[in-house]
Amino acid sequence: MRIEVFVNEPLDSNCYVLEHDSHAIVVDPGCVDVSLVADYIAQHALVVDYIILTHEHIDHVQGVKRLAERFGVEVIASAECFEALADPYLNLSAEYPGVEPQNYLPDRIITIDSLGGRLVWNGVEFRFFATQGHSAGSICIATSDVLFSGDTLLEKIKTYTTAPNSSIVELRDSFLMIKNTFSPTQIVYPGHGIPFTLKDVEPFIDVQMRLLDRKIDRLQQK
Numbered sequence: 001m002r003i004e005v006f007v008n009e010p011l012d013s014n015c016y017v018l019e020h021d022s023h024a025i026v027v028d029p030g031c032v033d034v035s036l037v038a039d040y041i042a043q044h045a046l047v048v049d050y051i052i053l054t055h056e057h058i059d060h061v062q063g064v065k066r067l068a069e070r071f072g073v074e075v076i077a078s079a080e081c082f083e084a085l086a087d088p089y090l091n092l093s094a095e096y097p098g099v100e101p102q103n104y105l106p107d108r109i110i111t112i113d114s115l116g117g118r119l120v121w122n123g124v125e126f127r128f129f130a131t132q133g134h135s136a137g138s139i140c141i142a143t144s145d146v147l148f149s150g151d152t153l154l155e156k157i158k159t160y161t162t163a164p165n166s167s168i169v170e171l172r173d174s175f176l177m178i179k180n181t182f183s184p185t186q187i188v189y190p191g192h193g194i195p196f197t198l199k200d201v202e203p204f205i206d207v208q209m210r211l212l213d214r215k216i217d218r219l220q221q222k
């Protein structure tokens with residue numbers, strides 16, 4: 001599987017085009033202007049099969065409407081992500097100056113639960129993991145050696161838990177699941193920034209988990 005990255009403007013999130021046997025999946029089309037991605041797909045004569053969303057935040061979903069309508073494809077995400085797509089408060093579009101409030105829900109949606117957390121696409125197996133914490137709709141998407149982490153796990157930036165549906169308790173559980181489930185050699189393609197391995201960020205995950213533990217303790221003492 002080949003992975004092409006496009007940086008979504010203006011909020012510098014990553015859109016990934018996954019290619020295999022002339023077919024493609026688009027992950028997180030977060031740019032209103034989808035022409036770069038669409039041109040790339042046309043130039044390489046790719047058939048787009050799905051759009052997958054790591055979560056509902058506006059910088060990851062702004063191009064979904066145009067791309068889904070243009071290619072007539074199904075969109076895969078968590079049920080919570082789809083709920084939040086229709087809510088400008090939850091998808092944060094209401095917060096960003098200059099961004100049009102977004103309440104678009106695609107016509108053809110597939111929840112990760114309805115797939116049983118798994119999709120086999122042209123011989124490539126994807127597994128979907130609910131990783132709430134950064135947002136209620138957050139997921140990670142894994143193949144045998146790659147992990148698309150959305151904003152759940154970034155390389156040098158602490159995971160934000162300031163969205164209306166963020167949860168520090170759930171984020172701690174999500175970090176633990178990632179540590180316990182994937183190999184240190186897994187290559188992580190994050191929602192922002194360049195790829196890294198899980199081994200690279202293990203100390204940073206541990207620091208974040210300790211900070212979350214302290215916050216959770218303090219909340220419980222109140």
Ligand SMILES: [Zn+2]
Pocket residue numbers: 055057134135151
């Ligand atoms: Zn986000």
